[in-house]
Amino acid sequence: xxxxxxxxxxxQQAEALPHIVEARLWxxxxxxxxxxxxxxxxxxxxxxxxxxxxxxxxxxxxxxxxARKQIPDAPKSFVFTTARxxxxxxxxxxxxxxxxxxxxxxxxGIAMDAPGPDRSALARDELRRLxxxxxxxxxxxxxxxxxxxxxxxxxxxxxxxxxxxEATVSxxxxxxxxxxxxxxxxxxxxxxxRPA
Amino acid sequence: xxxxxxxxxxxVPARQIKADAAVWLERRHxxxxxxxxxxALDSWRAESSAHEVAYLRMEAAWGRTERLAALKPSxxxxxPPSRVRTVSRxxxxxxVALMWGVAGMYYISRPVEKVYATALxxxxxxxxxxxxxIELNTDTVLRAQIGASDRLVSLEKGxxxxxxxxxxxxxxxxxxxxxxxxxxGTKFLVRRSAGRLxxxxxxxxxxxxxxxxxGPRMLTQGDVAVASGNAVSIARKQVQTLTNxxxxxxxxxxxxxxxxxxxxxxxxxxNRTKVVVTDPSVARLTIDGTFPTSNIGAFTDAAQEIFxxxxxxxxxxxxxxx
Numbered sequence: 050x051x052x053x054x055x056x057x058x059x060x061q062q063a064e065a066l067p068h069i070v071e072a073r074l075w076x077x078x079x080x081x082x083x084x085x086x087x088x089x090x091x092x093x094x095x096x097x098x099x100x101x102x103x104x105x106x107x108x109x110x111x112x113x114x115x116a117r118k119q120i121p122d123a124p125k126s127f128v129f130t131t132a133r134x135x136x137x138x139x140x141x142x143x144x145x146x147x148x149x150x151x152x153x154x155x156x157x158g159i160a161m162d163a164p165g166p167d168r169s170a171l172a173r174d175e176l177r178r179l180x181x182x183x184x185x186x187x188x189x190x191x192x193x194x195x196x197x198x199x200x201x202x203x204x205x206x207x208x209x210x211x212x213x214x215e216a217t218v219s220x221x222x223x224x225x226x227x228x229x230x231x232x233x234x235x236x237x238x239x240x241x242x243r244p245a
Numbered sequence: 246x247x248x249x250x251x252x253x254x255x256x257v258p259a260r261q262i263k264a265d266a267a268v269w270l271e272r273r274h275x276x277x278x279x280x281x282x283x284x285a286l287d288s289w290r291a292e293s294s295a296h297e298v299a300y301l302r303m304e305a306a307w308g309r310t311e312r313l314a315a316l317k318p319s320x321x322x323x324x325p326p327s328r329v330r331t332v333s334r335x336x337x338x339x340x341v342a343l344m345w346g347v348a349g350m351y352y353i354s355r356p357v358e359k360v361y362a363t364a365l366x367x368x369x370x371x372x373x374x375x376x377x378x379i380e381l382n383t384d385t386v387l388r389a390q391i392g393a394s395d396r397l398v399s400l401e402k403g404x405x406x407x408x409x410x411x412x413x414x415x416x417x418x419x420x421x422x423x424x425x426x427x428x429x430g431t432k433f434l435v436r437r438s439a440g441r442l443x444x445x446x447x448x449x450x451x452x453x454x455x456x457x458x459x460g461p462r463m464l465t466q467g468d469v470a471v472a473s474g475n476a477v478s479i480a481r482k483q484v485q486t487l488t489n490x491x492x493x494x495x496x497x498x499x500x501x502x503x504x505x506x507x508x509x510x511x512x513x514x515x516n517r518t519k520v521v522v523t524d525p526s527v528a529r530l531t532i533d534g535t536f537p538t539s540n541i542g543a544f545t546d547a548a549q550e551i552f553x554x555x556x557x558x559x560x561x562x563x564x565x566x567x
Contacts, residue, residue, distance in 0.1 A: 070394055076298065077305040077393070106259035109298040179313055197275060199313050201376055201410075204275035219268075222275060226267040230306035 072116040079124035080112055084234040087132060094136050104139075108132045182232040186225055189213075193221035194229070259295070266299040270307055273414070283413045308393075311374060362386045363403070366515045366539055368493065376410035377417065382436075382493050383515045383538070404436035406491060411449075420456060424472050427452040433464075434491065442472045445487050453477065496538055502531045505548065505565070516541050521564045527554060 084105070091104050111131050112121075121127035183191060189211070196207045208218045269286050272278065290297045361381060363369050369381045374391050381387060385403025390396070393415070398407075400421040409417045409428045417428035421437045424444075431449025435442070444453055446464045453470050454461030460477070464470055467487065470479045489499035493515075500508050506528035509520040515538040522528045530552055536544045545556045545563050557564045 073301055074393060076301055081302055081305055102259040102263070106262065106295055106298070109302070110294040113298050113301075114294050175309070179310060183310075183313070194310075198310050204271075207275070219271060219275075223264070223267045223271045226270060226303060226307055227264060229310060230263070230267070230303050233306045233309055234302065 069117060071120060072113065075116055075120050075124070076109075076113050080109070080116075080128055081234050083125060083128050085237045087128060088235055089237075090129065090132060091136075095139075104132075104135070107135060111135065178233070182229055185232065186228060190221045190225045190228070193218055194225040197222060257295075259299075262295050262299045263303070265289075266296070266303040269300065270303050273412075274307070278411075278413055280413070286414075311376070358388055358390045360386065360388050365517060368496065373410075375412065375415070378408040380406040380494055382406075400435050400437050402437055404434065404493075406432070406434045406494060408432045423456050425454050425456045427454070427461075434487075440473055443469065444472075445469045445482070445490060447484070447487055447491070492535065493538055497535050498538055499535050500532050502533060504528060505530045505532060508532050508544070509565075512536065512538065512541060512544050515539060518561050518563060520545060521562045522566075523564070524566050527552075527565060527567060 087108065088101060088105060091101050091108075092098065095101065095104060108128065108131055112128055115121065115127075115131075183194065186194060192211060193207055196202045196210055197204070202210065204215060204218050204222070207222075208215045211218065269289065272282065273286065286300075290300050361369065361371050361379070363381045363383060363385045365384050367381070367383055367385075371379045371381065371389075373379065373389055373396075375396060377396070379387065379389070379398070382404035385405055386401035387403070387405055388399045388401065390398075396412075396415055396417045398417070398419045400419060407417075407419065407428070409431055411417075411428065411431075419426040419428075419435055421435055421442050424442050426433070426435060426444055428449075428451055431451055432447040433449075433451050434445040434447065436445075437443075444451065444464060446466055446468050448466055450463055450465050452461050452463055453472070455475070462470075462477070462479070464479065467481045467484055468479055469482050469487070470477055486501070489501060492499040498508075498511055500511075503511075505522050509522050513519045518541055520541060532547065532551070534547060536547070541563060545565065548554050548565050549556050555566050557566070
């Protein structure tokens with residue numbers, strides 16, 4: 050198809066290269082589900098809690114960039130090895146804490162050879178988990194998210210329905226998305242308050 | 246393990262990048278979104294891997310909540326707008342959904358092809374995982390594959406009305422035979438019969454082209470394109486006329502100066518018993534009115550009364566003649 054036609058198609062993203070698409074899918078499928086354990090690992094090995102978000106992001110960036118070159122065979126072990134190496138480098142830079150402190154993966158019960166969490170068990174819990182996450186949003190935020198996600202309303206329609214400005218709706222929705230992402234990826238899958 | 250490009254020089258805190266990713270996603274999902282917006286998002290994502298992973302994460306989390314949208318029961322466009330659901334109502338939906346099993350849970354990573362079909366006289370509304378509504382008319386077979394980067398539907402036969410949940414990053418493509426319809430944000434009808442394809446645009450725009458990428462052309466509201474073989478003709482119709490063509494969504498056929506030949510072809514799509522008109526002078530008569538798709542009798546009675554025609558039942562056929 051000549052290049053000019055692409056123009057007329059309108060908003061269409063230039064096709065991403067296949068290996069980048071692969072890396073994205075792999076990241077979403079294999080890496081993101083490890084976030085809760087990864088956070089736990091980082092908290093366990095790093096004193097300053099306010100650094101956790103940045104550390105997590107750095108692990109993600111390294112893992113993702115590696116995956117763009119080649120998709121690692123064993124995602125879990127790759128992610129935690131990356132995290133471990135990164136922590137060791139940070140500690141060396143800051144001349145703190147003996148290296149041994151971060152080699153201790155077993156202490157957290159992170160079995161490297163074990164397969165990831167049972168997919169069907171995860172799936173069974175997924176809806177309960179989603180509901181629980183929505184329930185825990187602040188009320189106005191929850192209302193905006195429910196109107197937008199379940200009733201499928203646009204931002205403008207939500208504003209009308211809730212009787213607030215569009216900017217307020219945007220804020221609720223954005224906050225809601227952020228919070229949901231932390232609840233869905235940042236927290237362990239099994240919720241101790243709700244036995245299965 | 247390479248310790249290469251990344252340093253701690255990323256001055257922007259991760260928390261901020263996460264919030265930015267949510268702002269992008271929120272804008273894309275809930276507000277008007279143009280090609281320029283998409284280009285801006287693409288370049289933001291390309292700026293750094295930190296942006297990219299933050300966006301992937303936010304999008305994936307939001308994608309998971311799409312499960313909740315799928316709990317909404319299908320409804321036709323004219324149904325009253327649904328009320329604000331309380332969370333307890335969601336809980337009921339969740340309980341119901343648990344019985345569906347887990348298929349489709351991982352559609353983000355593994356698009357699964359699903360087949361939807363209707364029998365003769367059937368009508369079915371399907372809500373896809375992405376929120377798109379598809380209504381299948383009589384005797385229709387359609388395959389859908391909703392993935393993370395594209396959405397593909399193949400109309401094997403019959404007729405379907407699409408109300409696309411627009412997503413510039415994930416084009417919605419309908420293929421039918423050797424033709425391809427690409428959504429640019431819209432509601433449209435695709436009807437496939439032997440050697441012929443009709444595309445009618447109710448709202449917004451679609452692009453119609455051959456599967457091999459040749460001859461793409463833009464159709465806008467009111468355009469009706471008919472493709473047969475390699476020839477495509479485009480006519481513009483009143484939106485009201487198009488709405489009439491969608492009468493089947495409510496179980497009726499709307500005829501407006503329609504010839505008996507066309508009208509019988511139409512009603513025969515819905516019923517095992519077929520109306521037959523052989524006399525050309527009868528076939529040319531035109532008829533107005535609204536008829537239930539499933540009630541051939543109402544149609545033949547009208548023909549009988551209005552035009553004083555004969556109707557003879559012969560087995561599975563109703564023969565109209567003078």
